[in-house]
Amino acid sequence: MRRGRAVIAAGLCALLALGASWAVAPAALGQGAADDATPPAPSGSGAPRTMQGEAPSAPPGAPAGGRETPGATVAPGGGEVLVLPEGRGAPGEDARSDPDRERVVAALSHNQVSITTTYAGSEIFVFGAIKRNAPARTGEPDVIVTISGPSAPVTVRRKARMFGVWANNASTVVDAAPSFYAVASTGPLRDVLSATENLRHRIALDSQVRTIGAASDVADPDAFREAVIRLRRAQGLYVEAPIEVEVIESTLFTTHVALPANIVEGDYVARVFLVHDRQVIDLHETVVGVRKVGLERWLFALSREAPLQYGLLALIVALAMGWGASEVFRLMRR
Amino acid sequence: MLIYLPIAEVSVNAFVLLGLGGLIGLLSGLFGVGGGFLMTPLLMLVGIPPAVAVATGANQICAASFSGVLAHWRRGAVDFRMGGVLLAGGVAGSFVGVEIFELLTALGQVELMVSLTYVLFLGVVGGLMLIESLGAMIRARRGTAPKRRQRRRGWAHKLPLKMRFRASNLYISVIPPFLIGALVGLLSAIMGVGGGFIMVPAMIYMLGMPTAVVVGTSLFQIMFVTGVTTLLHATQTFTVDIALALLLLVGGVTGAQVGARFGMKLKAEQLRIGLALMVLAVCLKIAFDLVATPAELYSLAAAP
Structure with missing residues (x-):
C-alpha cells in the first residue's frame, strides 16, 4: 500500500511539474508523443481537425453503424491514444466538436504484469489529469476507469431436476465475455453516465458480457448471461467499484484496480473516460500486457x-x- | 504461500496442496487405492479447473503408486505375474472405455453418467465390503476359530489357460483376472480414476488372493494405467499441470510411504472396513449432490 501511495504521489508530481502536457509520462503513453511529433497523413478530404494537428481516430470499441466520420483514421504508430469520432446529430455532440474541449491524459503505474511462480495478484494504479485550453466548466468532471482482460466465448450450462437427480439440461454459448473486467468511477454509473453513452462505449459490466444475434437455443438467454456475470463476480474476476476514482481540484484523478491471482495471460485494455453532464468528452486507452515469465x-x-x-x-x-x-x-x- | 500454476492458471496455497497430496498418499499406501476418486473432487474444491484436476490427478497417482509399489515389493507383497495379466486386461478395457466415453460426450450428459457410475459402483463395492469385513470381525470377536477361508474351487479353477501365481499362492485360469482388469480399465477410462477401489475387492473376493498381496499388486497395475492416462492427457487435452503435480507429489509420496508402513500394523479386516467406509462416504456425497438442490444452477466452461 505504501509503495502504491508513493507511485501516486510521484505520478501526480510529474503531472503538476510538466503542466499536464502531452510530454507527460511518455513511457506510459508510449505512442502519444510520437503521434504528436509526426502529423498524420490526412486521409479523405478535409478531415476535421480537433486540435494540435491530431486526426480524429475511431476507438476500436466504437459502434460502426453510421458513426464513421469521413476522415476518421487511426493515427500512425498504433492506436494507443484515441480521440473520439466526430459524430453528428447525436446528443452532446456539440460538446465534442468544441476545439476548446477538455482532454484526458492518464498513465498506469505499470504497463506490464509478470506472472511468476509466486504471483498472488497485483495492483495497478491509474492516475492522470484533465487538460484544458479554456477555463474549467461548471460542475465537477466525472472520470471512469475500466480494465478488461481478453474476451472469449463461454459455454453456460443450467441444471434441472430430471428423474429425481440434478443434471445439466439447457446450455448456450455467451459469445463475448471478458476474462476480467473492472470498472471504477467517481460515482454510481447510473448517475455519472447516460444510457446512450454507456451503450456506445460498453462501459457497464452488463454491456460487456453479451450474446450476439437473437438466435439462441434457450428460451431465456438473459438468465444465462447474468449467470456469467454472477459467477465471475463471485470469483473476483468482475469488479465494480462505483466511488473508487478520486478527483482532486477538478483536474487530477487517481484510482487503483486490483488484479486477482486467477487471471489469464493476454493484453488487458485500460480505458479512462472523461465525462461531463453524463456525456463522454474524451477517452484515453492503453494496453497492459499480462505475461507469464520464467519457469511459468x-x-x-x-x-x-x-x-x-x-x-x-x-x-x-x-x-x-x-x-x-x-x-x-x-x-x-x- | 500462494503458488501460480502455469497450466491451471490459478493461484493456490502451496501448503493446502501439500496436505492434500499427503492425505491421498496416506490412503493410497494404506488401502492400495490410487485415490483418484477422492483427489479429483478435492482439487476442484480448491479451485482447480476440472479438466486439469483429472489429468494432473492421474500424474500424481502414478507417482504415489510407484512409491507404494516399491514399499510393498520390498516385503515381497507384489504379484507381478498377476499384475501383468490384470494390466493386459486393463489396456484392452481402457481402449473400449475411451470409445464409450466419446459416445457419451456426443450424446451430452457425461457428467451425469460419471456421477451415476460412481454412485452405483462405490455403493455396491463399499456395501459388500463393509458387510463382509464386519462379519469377519464379529466372528473373530466371538472367539470362533478364525476360519481359514476355504479355497473355493470355483469357476476360476475350471476355466482353461491355467497359470501358477506363486506370490498369491494360486493356480487359476488367466481369464478371470484378465476380465477383471478389462472391467477396471473400462471403468477407469469412463470415470477417470485408477480403479483400485474396484480392483482390490475384486481380487480379494473373486480371485481369492491374500489381502497382503492384493494392495501391492493393485498399485502395480494402477501405476501403469495412470502413466498412460497422463501421457494421453498431456498430448491431447494439454491439461497436465506439472507444477501442481509436483506439489501434490511431495505430500503424496511421503504419505504413501507412511501409509504402507502403517498398513502393516493393521489387521486385514480393519483395512477392509476402513476402505469400505471411505468408499461409502464418497458414494453418499456424490449421491447427495445429485439429489440435493444445488446452490448454483449454472456452470461455466470454455466454449469449443
Missing part, C-alpha cells in the same frame, strides 16, 4: 509446443519422486 512461461510453452516431451517429463518427475521417497524412507528406517 517455459512450462506453458513446452506443454503446448512439445506435449509428448512435456508428458514424459511429468512422468519421469513423478517416478523419480516416488522412487526418491521410497529410498529416503528406507534409509531413515535403518
Whole structure:
C-alpha cells in the first residue's frame, strides 16, 4: 500500500511539474508523443481537425453503424491514444466538436504484469489529469476507469431436476465475455453516465458480457448471461467499484484496480473516460500486457509446443519422486 | 504461500496442496487405492479447473503408486505375474472405455453418467465390503476359530489357460483376472480414476488372493494405467499441470510411504472396513449432490 501511495504521489508530481502536457509520462503513453511529433497523413478530404494537428481516430470499441466520420483514421504508430469520432446529430455532440474541449491524459503505474511462480495478484494504479485550453466548466468532471482482460466465448450450462437427480439440461454459448473486467468511477454509473453513452462505449459490466444475434437455443438467454456475470463476480474476476476514482481540484484523478491471482495471460485494455453532464468528452486507452515469465512461461510453452516431451517429463518427475521417497524412507528406517 | 500454476492458471496455497497430496498418499499406501476418486473432487474444491484436476490427478497417482509399489515389493507383497495379466486386461478395457466415453460426450450428459457410475459402483463395492469385513470381525470377536477361508474351487479353477501365481499362492485360469482388469480399465477410462477401489475387492473376493498381496499388486497395475492416462492427457487435452503435480507429489509420496508402513500394523479386516467406509462416504456425497438442490444452477466452461 505504501509503495502504491508513493507511485501516486510521484505520478501526480510529474503531472503538476510538466503542466499536464502531452510530454507527460511518455513511457506510459508510449505512442502519444510520437503521434504528436509526426502529423498524420490526412486521409479523405478535409478531415476535421480537433486540435494540435491530431486526426480524429475511431476507438476500436466504437459502434460502426453510421458513426464513421469521413476522415476518421487511426493515427500512425498504433492506436494507443484515441480521440473520439466526430459524430453528428447525436446528443452532446456539440460538446465534442468544441476545439476548446477538455482532454484526458492518464498513465498506469505499470504497463506490464509478470506472472511468476509466486504471483498472488497485483495492483495497478491509474492516475492522470484533465487538460484544458479554456477555463474549467461548471460542475465537477466525472472520470471512469475500466480494465478488461481478453474476451472469449463461454459455454453456460443450467441444471434441472430430471428423474429425481440434478443434471445439466439447457446450455448456450455467451459469445463475448471478458476474462476480467473492472470498472471504477467517481460515482454510481447510473448517475455519472447516460444510457446512450454507456451503450456506445460498453462501459457497464452488463454491456460487456453479451450474446450476439437473437438466435439462441434457450428460451431465456438473459438468465444465462447474468449467470456469467454472477459467477465471475463471485470469483473476483468482475469488479465494480462505483466511488473508487478520486478527483482532486477538478483536474487530477487517481484510482487503483486490483488484479486477482486467477487471471489469464493476454493484453488487458485500460480505458479512462472523461465525462461531463453524463456525456463522454474524451477517452484515453492503453494496453497492459499480462505475461507469464520464467519457469511459468517455459512450462506453458513446452506443454503446448512439445506435449509428448512435456508428458514424459511429468512422468519421469513423478517416478523419480516416488522412487526418491521410497529410498529416503528406507534409509531413515535403518 | 500462494503458488501460480502455469497450466491451471490459478493461484493456490502451496501448503493446502501439500496436505492434500499427503492425505491421498496416506490412503493410497494404506488401502492400495490410487485415490483418484477422492483427489479429483478435492482439487476442484480448491479451485482447480476440472479438466486439469483429472489429468494432473492421474500424474500424481502414478507417482504415489510407484512409491507404494516399491514399499510393498520390498516385503515381497507384489504379484507381478498377476499384475501383468490384470494390466493386459486393463489396456484392452481402457481402449473400449475411451470409445464409450466419446459416445457419451456426443450424446451430452457425461457428467451425469460419471456421477451415476460412481454412485452405483462405490455403493455396491463399499456395501459388500463393509458387510463382509464386519462379519469377519464379529466372528473373530466371538472367539470362533478364525476360519481359514476355504479355497473355493470355483469357476476360476475350471476355466482353461491355467497359470501358477506363486506370490498369491494360486493356480487359476488367466481369464478371470484378465476380465477383471478389462472391467477396471473400462471403468477407469469412463470415470477417470485408477480403479483400485474396484480392483482390490475384486481380487480379494473373486480371485481369492491374500489381502497382503492384493494392495501391492493393485498399485502395480494402477501405476501403469495412470502413466498412460497422463501421457494421453498431456498430448491431447494439454491439461497436465506439472507444477501442481509436483506439489501434490511431495505430500503424496511421503504419505504413501507412511501409509504402507502403517498398513502393516493393521489387521486385514480393519483395512477392509476402513476402505469400505471411505468408499461409502464418497458414494453418499456424490449421491447427495445429485439429489440435493444445488446452490448454483449454472456452470461455466470454455466454449469449443
